[in-house]
Amino acid sequence: RAADAGARQHRTVLDIGIAQWAFDRAEGAGLGTDTLPASRIFYLPLVAPMRTRGVLAIEPEQRHWMLIPEQRQQLDTFAALAAIALERVHYIEVAQNALVNMESERLRNSLLAALSHDLRTPLTSLVGLSESLAGSRPPLAPAQRETAMLLHHEALRMSALVANLLDMARIQSGEVKFNLQWQALEEVVGSALRASGAQLQGHTVRTRLPAALPLLRFDAVLIERVLCNLLENAAKYTPPGARIEIAAALRGAWIDVMVCDDGPGLPPGREEAVFEKFTRGERESAKPGVGLGLAICRAIVDAHGGRIHAAPSPLGGAAFVMTLPLGTPPAMPAPETEG
The missing domain is CATH 3.30.450.40 (GAF domain)
Known part of the structure; x- marks a missing residue:
């Protein structure tokens, strides 16, 4: 006491x-x-x-x-040594935590890659067999065909989830090789809309792209993947009949590509958290997915030297804005003159 x-x-x-x-x-x-x-x-x-x-x-x-000057000098020396000791302890803890986090991340990525690779082959077979079953001759009874189509749909969904897991592991391990080419944004937007056609059924989709956009240097397959993930995400979290829009705008040395909707929007304060791995837009949601789509989008966009963020939609729901550098396209060769 x-x-x-x-x-x-x-x-x-x-x-x-x-x-x-x-x-x-x-x-x-x-x-x-x-x-x-x-x-x-x-x-x-x-x-x-x-x-x-x-x-x-x-x-x-x-x-x-x-x-006494000597006394003060001793105190200053003691304080300096104590400060250095405290700083060393701090950075030792930081280094240890970083090492543990890196090792945990490496093990998780290795596990995801192994599981995804082992699941991909049987799922591919299941997708093909279910499609063959639905289109078999003589035709199946209506109830049997409906069951076969449902099986095919679920096999496709599971295959897409496994592909997300494998792609995330490959991107983070540095195994993905980028095929950067100068190409038109309009083309990759069109291919993304075609690839996401099934998920966008029942929604009103509109594109708003300025005329005469410059060529951009990107990997068409990966940027199409980003747009597909954003479109499917918008379709998943909006009710049937909702509006979804793809727009683009030039801003200095950058171009903003936005996918927005008029749905319920993101929960307040979740604009950044939704880009983390295994994070869903809605907690305890019954909607399918494992929370990797937006994390993959950010990894791909970051690798292109760009940025992606969430914001309120001008339509009233959620908007995801992908910002890519414009760069300087190579000069077109001069036309040959007849001599």
Whole structure:
């Protein structure tokens, strides 16, 4: 009890305001200094190479000790060594945490890649067999054909989920080779709309692309994957009949490509979280998916030197904006003249 009472007494003596001043300015304050010299305590900041790590509060038995240059020099040296020690402890913890996170991520990606690879072959067979079954001759009875089509649809959905898992693992491991070519944005938008046609049924889809857009340098297959993921995401989280729009706009040395809808939008504060792996737009959602589509989009766009973010839609729902650099397309060869 006596020790606790002594600790409380010292806490009441310490002036947090003076300590904060010394910490913020990395200067000594209190006893023996020009700042509040009437204080009984000397506040000495622990200044490390990267930042100030704390404040050492000293209440000497003899006040005149703080006026002795040798005594002050010893305190400064002690404070510097203590600050360096604290900083080393901090960075050791940071390095250990980073190493654990990197190893955990590597193991998770290896596991995902192995599982996805092993599941892809039987799923491909299942997709083909179910399609053959639905179109077999003589024709199946209506109830049997409906069952076969449902099996085919679910096999396609599972195959797409496995493809997402495998692609995420490949992108993060650096195994994906980018085929960067100068090409028209309109073409990849059209191919993405065709590829997502089944998921977009029942929705009103509109494109708004400026005329005479410049050529962009990107991997057409991967950027089509980004647009397909964004379109399918919009279709998944909006009711039937909802409007979905693809728009583009030039902005300085960049181009913004936006996929937006008039659905319910994103939950407040989730605009950045939805890009994390295994994160869904709606918690505990019954909608299919494992929460990798937007993470794959960000990984692909980042690899192209661009950015992608979520924002409120001008249509009233959610919007996802992909920003890509324009670059300088190569000059077109001069036409040959007849000689």
